[in-house]
Amino acid sequence: MKKFLQAFMTCFVIISFAQNKEVIKFRGNITNNSEGSAYKFLTVLDQREDKSIGTLPFGETKEMKEVVFPTTPSNDFGSWYTKSNYQGGGFEFILILKRLKLSVGETVGKNTEGKMDFSAQTFLKDGDQYHFLYKKDTVFSFSNKEVSEFMVKNIPTIYSIFIKKSYEIKPTEKSVVFADLKDYETFAKNNYEVFKGDQLKDGIYLDHQSFFNQVPEQGNYVLERNDKGEVTKAIKEENGKKNKISAFKIFAYVENGKAYKKTMSGFVELNRNEKGFYIISNKGSLFPVQSNSTYGMFGLIGGIAGAIEENSRQKKMQKQDKEEVHIDSLTGEYDFQDSEI
Structure with a gap:
């Protein structure tokens, strides 16, 4: 009886936890179809100062849920890359997360406004040297009847577009070391x-x-x-x-x-x-x-x-x-x- 109660309470806690979370689903692919460099795998450097993505209202009842990654950014993006690409190549694809914040605004008519504060960078890693590929730093504006669901659904879409764009970019000839990645934009501008x-x-x-x-x-x-x-x-x-x-x-x-x-x-x-x-x-x-x-x-x-x-x-x-x-x-x-x- 004691073991049954313990199992019941464990399941109850898991279900209760899941009900308060909205998990990002990494659907689609990030296949590298470019003629550029092939990558062995994708590595994430999470430089977000605020790791929380946002707590938003979902469904007809407007239940507040915290938007979360399925596990960790490194594991989720890495698995997504592996499922989309054959392993091979001599370089490592580096994805740096700078910001990912969701928020909901006013409702105008049937639609509600939403914002996604997005910032990310990509690099090619060759040994201990990093070559810049691409960056995007902007705030995406949404308008939809179910704007929370709509924004979460499109997180993988936006990252997919961003990553596939990075595949097509020729890496910079000048390389930097790991320490320079903390504020690469300032480093590059100064040079x-x-x-x-x-x-x-x-x-x-x-x-x-x-x-x-x-x-x-x-x-x-x-x-x-x-x-x-x-x-x-x-x-x-x-x-x-x-x-x-x-x-x-x-x-x-x-x-x-x-x-x-x-x-x-x-x-x-x-x-x-x-x-x-x-x-x-x-x-x-x-x-x-x-x-x-x-x-x-x-x-x-x-x-x-x-x-x-x-x-x-x-x-x-x-x-x-x-x-x-x-x-x-x-x-x-x-x-x-x-x-x-």
Whole structure:
């Protein structure tokens, strides 16, 4: 009888504990289909200052439940990777968790607003050296009738998009040691040539790394413009041969010490303040045509269920006031502080 009561109480405690938890389900896959480096396995470094994800209302009764990982982030992501990929390769894929916080806001009509504060970084580990791959630091905004369930359901989706994007990125040539991972963003910024002086080198830059390291394309390139004065290409003549680079392939160019950034609507002036480099624009101008709800959150990749109706969202974006939109020095992407899901 005593053993029966002990077993009963154990089951009761387990069931009671589970009822107050909402467990993240790692569905889908994070298969590496890129032609880049193959990884032996995925390792998580959990650098979150606050390990709690959030306690939110669920179901018709709005029962408060704590959102949790099934076991631990390291075990859960590692198992997810192993199920999605064949083991092999000579490198280790490092996922650094910086922030993952969920919160629920006001209810407007039938839908309730929700926020996901998301920050993560990825690195390729080769021996004891780490090469940066990708990062995302933003707050995703949700609107759904069952917003708590909707946000939890999409946690694996967002991580999947983020990780698959990382697979496609060429690792930085410069490596760092483990100690530098604690605040890699500050470390990298302090080592970029562009932040060490006020004068920019004239020339064309094909990617963000060459711009922030101030290494323009070699040779004397001349910018060619159309009748409207818009840059269409850069041309270098050398040894009787012409080398042409389309404006589409140029990340930015510097002329007479002034930088201009390529956008979908042409080149715009690139300014600088204490936070870094920025342009004056808005999402509607930078992303005039979108086919999913993530509008650029991962470089125009991925889609999430429950997307907001495209036309109404696009009109809303175009009406937004123009503001300072910074260029992320680690990724070259537009650094929006929020993204709508």
